[in-house]
């Protein structure tokens with residue numbers, strides 16, 4: 001299956017290819033991930049993701065931004081004094097874009113081809129990925145992230161981590177870099193970087209790098225978890241329900257009693 005801008009996020013593409021977001025979905029809840037792939041379940045769209053796409057489209061260029069606005073008319077105010085103008089949060093999005101482009105290092109890191117689709121076979125399955133910024137001549141792959149705050153910390157698996165670990169971005173960068181390396185038949189990897197900009201009133205920004213050991217560790221984790229995920233995706237093994245996520249709550253049927261002391265278990 002050949003991927004294009006139009007079919008990249010289609011059901012068929014998700015059934016045919018593995019992707020980082022699909023992998024993370026399966027890792028969180030197999031039942032929910034499988035229902036999503038089969039078109040039986042859709043996660044509600046949250047507005048805060050839209051601002052990230054808006055910033056991404058602005059960085060990509062005028063064509064991408066015009067297309068984004070045409071597809072999301074809800075970002076334009078439809079009443080009052082501001083009718084016809086961008087809603088406040090998207091005006092703030094423009095400030096985030098300016099923050100990045102005014103900074104010489106960030107703007108340099110954002111130079112390169114945008115939204116480049118990569119497909120390659122990794123660990124026995126075909127994967128797809130979309131690189132925000134691809135610049136093989138300068139030896140790098142860059143992903144743009146809009147974040148609450150650069151130094152925000154999150155409680156995950158018993159310790160405090162940054163947004164990078166919390167949202168699985170080390171895994172994403174490790175897989176993207178490896179897929180690009182395989183597709184280009186190169187021995188050495190490009191350098192994966194995250195250009196991050198915060199949504200704060202005065203946006204903060206940074207260029208974030210990774211070490212080889214952390215990237216290799218994530219690839220190892222992927223190789224350990226992937227066989228089970230593939231066999232669930234192919235219907236060989238039955239998907240497990242996490243009984244905590246939105247999908248599981250929506251499809252849950254109470255089958256017995258739970259003792260009050262059990263309620264906080266596994267939290």
Ligand SMILES: [Zn+2]
Pocket residue numbers: 028029030031032241242243244245246247248249
């Ligand atoms: Zn679940």
